[in-house]
Amino acid sequence: MRLTFTIQRYNPEIDVHPHFEEYRLEVGRGLTVLEALIRIKNEQDGSLSLRYSCRSAICGSCAMEINGSEKLACRTSVRKELERHGRIVVAPLRNLPVIKDLVVDMSSFWGKIRAVTPWLLAEPSAGGDRPPGPMTLMPQSYEFHNVDACIMCGACVAACTVHEVSKEFLGPAALAKADRFLADPREPETSKRFRLKELEKDHGIWDCTRCNFCVQVCPKDVKPMEAIVRLRRAAIQRGLTATGGARHILGFADLIERQGRLNEAIMPLKVVGFDWKRLLSVIPLGIKMLLKGKVPNPLGHSIEGIEYVRSLFAAARRRVKPT
Known part of the structure; x- marks a missing residue:
């Protein structure tokens, strides 16, 4: 043919x-x-x-x-x-x-891999040097979620919608690599926290829009987006909640638990926090939402089944393992 x-x-x-x-x-x-x-x-x-x-x-x-x-x-x-x-x-x-x-040209791709420090860290106070003695990884002591299967082909970066508009974004491959080291039990907890503080900065874990394209094109089923979600979860569990992305997640969950639904009027306030300049910037948005009927009645009744919703949150808290 x-x-x-x-x-x-x-x-x-x-x-x-x-x-x-x-x-x-x-x-x-x-x-x-x-x-x-x-x-x-x-x-x-x-x-x-x-x-x-x-x-x-x-x-x-x-x-x-x-x-x-x-x-x-x-x-x-x-x-x-x-x-x-x-x-x-x-x-x-x-x-x-x-x-x-x-x-x-894969230079920028490899630069971002290096930017996430793709090796085990010692205590930050030790200057990042490897501690003396062997660092043995025992079987069944870790779960890498297949992120170690990445072959660095660059397909996920090419498909990434965030990278398309923001070349500074670390990208799916680099962040999946970071998740692999965060899951490694040989890295001290203080180093894990240091790693997450670096990753939560601009162009890091909170820039991902969860479009899922990186998961679709990955030839090795690494699921980079899921790795980014795990990094976000790990950051929140360690109290790293100052970023807008973290506040959005916590605020969203808090509103659902309290009211059983998303309150679009309060949600922007949850994200901007006590930043007065940002608060003033969302006032026009609040007025537009009010005119469009997107602001729930503050005197309205709670939704039916709210206690069941709250019980789900309580059950989820009991299942969360301490870090």
């Missing part, structure tokens, strides 16, 4: 903007997108640039955009893509600078 492959091309030495070129290739059953690209390079256009290595979905080198979604080319079936989309369109990963054709 002869198929058309549409590939984004870009050579910074001669091209002003990226463009697409089409290649016709005779394919058989079982062919992967990576195998097709290698054949196109070897048989039709030697100038085509792409990155690959293991061809076994281990190294992550061949991550690229295939039919609008981030995938590993070595494990993506041409036949299945054709059945699902009726075409084969290949482009480089989004949100990363293109070096040439399908090759992207």
Whole structure:
């Protein structure tokens, strides 16, 4: 069967903007997108640039955009893509600078991995040096939730909607890596708290919008968004609640427990806290909400079944393990 492959091309030495070129290739059953690209390079256009290595979905080198979604080319079936989309369109990963054709610059990606301190920390007072003696990790003493399966392919960063608008965001891969070290029992509690205080700053754990795209495209089922949620939960459990994101979660839960529903009039006040400048900034929003009927009647009755809702919160508190 002869198929058309549409590939984004870009050579910074001669091209002003990226463009697409089409290649016709005779394919058989079982062919992967990576195998097709290698054949196109070897048989039709030697100038085509792409990155690959293991061809076994281990190294992550061949991550690229295939039919609008981030995938590993070595494990993506041409036949299945054709059945699902009726075409084969290949482009480089989004949100990363293109070096040439399908090759992207991963420098910023690796910089963010280094930024989360991807190694075990000693006591902060010791300057981050590893304590003397062996650091043995006993079986069944930890639960990494599969975050250690990450192959650093960059697919999650390319799919991240926050990274698309804020290049300073640490990103799903780096934060999932941080969660792996937070879960390690060999790291002292004081170091875990220090790690979380760094991660709760701007462009950290509270910037994630939970769009879930990183979970959808991850080829190793790492579930980076769930790792970010665990980091948020760990920060709140350790009393790190000064950020707007933490106040939003605590305020939301408090309103549901007290009233059985979200009170949109009070919620903004829960988030801004006692910051008078921010309080004044939300007054116009409050007026608009009042005019739109989004402010619940303060004299209204409690919702039916409020005691059952409160019992759920009480049961959840009993199940929370002390940190």
